[in-house]
Amino acid sequence: MQWTTLTATAVGTVLGVMATLAADHVRRRHDRSERDHDTLRTALLEYLTALSRAKDAFSRSELAPERVGAGHIAISEHGVYAAQHQLELVAPPSLLDKARRATLSVLDFHDVVVSGRTPDSGEYIHAWRVAGQARAALIEETRVTLRRI
DSSP, X not given: OOHHXXXXXXXXXXXXXXXXXXXXXXXXXXXXXXXXXXXXXXXXXXXXXXXXXXXXXXXXXXOOGGXXXXXXXXXXXXXXHHHHHHXXXXXXXXXXXHHHHHHHHHHHHHHHHHTTOOTTSHHHHHHHHXXXXXXXXXXXXXXXXXXXX
């Protein structure tokens, strides 16, 4: 047998194996990226849902000055902290910062409501808007992050 034939066969085999390994690597990376994307999207959806439930519930809260500053208890009852902890496992720091700000803005809104501010008061309107702006900033950061993944 000629050495050139044997060498060409060996080189062809090595190149074929390398191409297969490279294709498998690219496919695994793509699959992992899709899983990461879906995991982050699910965690964000759960967090935003819990945050919205809490904000809506707080908007119907009654006057209770003794509950000012106790919003963290009320917000945990709506699963916000649990969803935020889940988000901390999968989200990048920039997104977590926006999520924390959104949580704090809803806590501030809670305090405004239970302190007796009515929906037509300036404090109520301001707290409502700040919470909405924090949520909008989180959603925008989410879009940017999901495009990068």
